[in-house]
Amino acid sequence: MEGFSDRLLREHHAAWEAMQQHRFVVDIEHDRLPETVFNRYLVFEGNFVATAIAIFALAVSKAPGIRQQRWLIGVLNALVDTQIAWFEQVLAQRAVNPADYPDSLPGVLRFRDGMLNVAQQGSYEEIITLMFGAEWMYYHWCLRVSAQPQQDADVRRWVEMHAEDEFFQQASWLKAELDSCAQRLNEEQRQALSVLYGKVLQWEIDFHSAAYRD
Numbered sequence: 001m002e003g004f005s006d007r008l009l010r011e012h013h014a015a016w017e018a019m020q021q022h023r024f025v026v027d028i029e030h031d032r033l034p035e036t037v038f039n040r041y042l043v044f045e046g047n048f049v050a051t052a053i054a055i056f057a058l059a060v061s062k063a064p065g066i067r068q069q070r071w072l073i074g075v076l077n078a079l080v081d082t083q084i085a086w087f088e089q090v091l092a093q094r095a096v097n098p099a100d101y102p103d104s105l106p107g108v109l110r111f112r113d114g115m116l117n118v119a120q121q122g123s124y125e126e127i128i129t130l131m132f133g134a135e136w137m138y139y140h141w142c143l144r145v146s147a148q149p150q151q152d153a154d155v156r157r158w159v160e161m162h163a164e165d166e167f168f169q170q171a172s173w174l175k176a177e178l179d180s181c182a183q184r185l186n187e188e189q190r191q192a193l194s195v196l197y198g199k200v201l202q203w204e205i206d207f208h209s210a211a212y213r214d
């Protein structure tokens with residue numbers, strides 16, 4: 001039988017494909033992403049790590065048991081240590097000053113506030129839907145693009161970080177957890193999660209488009 005996560009992928013195939021073929025993704029695939037776009041994206045992403053920490057912390061507090069909490073705390077640890085450190089190092093090395101790239105753009109704010117509001121107001125299942133939406137999509141484009149070369153070592157590393165087995169395990173855990181959560185929901189609740197998943201993909205598309213603003 002089709003799992004719930006595969007149902008979401010099927011129901012939102014058009015938005016999924018729009019993200020997989022987003023200008024940002026295809027520019028990296030063809031090794032032609034403008035440096036200013038990547039620098040701006042790094043600032044937006046670095047700021048989003050703080051939001052992601054808040055979202056995963058809310059998931060820990062709303063999780064149904066210790067098994068889920070143990071895994072999610074591992075994710076939090078990676079965000080707080082490895083990810084934050086990577087952004088500090090890469091922004092310094094590229095001499096990118098976040099103040100030069102204001103992130104109060106509609107696409108960035110909708111993504112950040114949309115995700116954070118759902119995490120604050122919503123259920124554990126909704127938070128799992130958010131993060132499955134973000135990570136499974138990201139893993140897939142990075143895996144495809146990692147087969148092509150990127151000259152900029154930071155762009156290359158960024159793609160690799162999201163095509164590696166560790167990130168695949170994280171995205172797969174969210175997928176399996178969502179399938180398991182959905183078994184305990186009625187059809188109306190599943191429909192609501194499907195609507196939410198569609199929003200996440202659209203928020204992602206708009207977030208990635210925002211990096212092109214000059």
Ligand SMILES: Cc1ncc(CO)c(N)n1
Nearest residue numbers: 045048134135138204207
């Ligand atoms: C904007 C965005 N979406 C998804 C991911 C995957 O974690 C990410 N790092 N950034």
